[in-house]
Amino acid sequence: AQSVAQPEDQVNVAEGNPLTVKCTYSVSGNPYLFWYVQYPNRGLQFLLKYITGDNLVKGSYGFEAEFNKSQTSFHLKKPSALVSDSALYFCAARRASKIIFGSGTRLSIRP
């Protein structure tokens, strides 16, 4: 079965420190990979995507993600966390017309 895994339910980071939110995928072929952020009672906001090309993808709000084909991973990173980054983050893979979402990781940034 095709799936996207986010192994951490919650990630806690101090403001100013680097953050990483992990994602691995098990999808056949060459999927398109995405990161979305969700604030309470809101829909999903697009952060970044990997389609092809450079393995390091830069996105909104200073986030970036690194595609690693051998490890089938697409971890989300940011060099310096802000309190306002606190939210729910979803990794997703698109295969054909459907998007498969990971279970989500709650990111908490403490001042």
Added chain:
Amino acid sequence: GAVVSQHPSRVICKSGTSVKIECRSLDFQATTMFWYRQFPKQSLMLMATSNEGSKATYEQGVEKDKFLINHASLTLSTLTVTSAHPEDSSFYICSATVGTDYEQYFGPGTRLTVT
């Protein structure tokens, strides 16, 4: 660009009644729209995929007679929860794509509470 709206943002209804949720693409024509359901602290579950002018394709386990989807135009899709029950209470999110665009553009979601 690529804004998707949903209406209403919140709705409370009594058990046994039906509720309609609208999803609109405001500044583009959406060839495909998707409906998701999200339970508290959980991920999004795809319910169905709809293309303008054709019947929706439902995911396994989703009752098509309970969750009626109409995609009457390239800018509007509706989800009607028929004979709603408390277990239908959830956060419903729609999204839309344009042609072969890789991205899905998400609406802000609708919180349905069935009492």
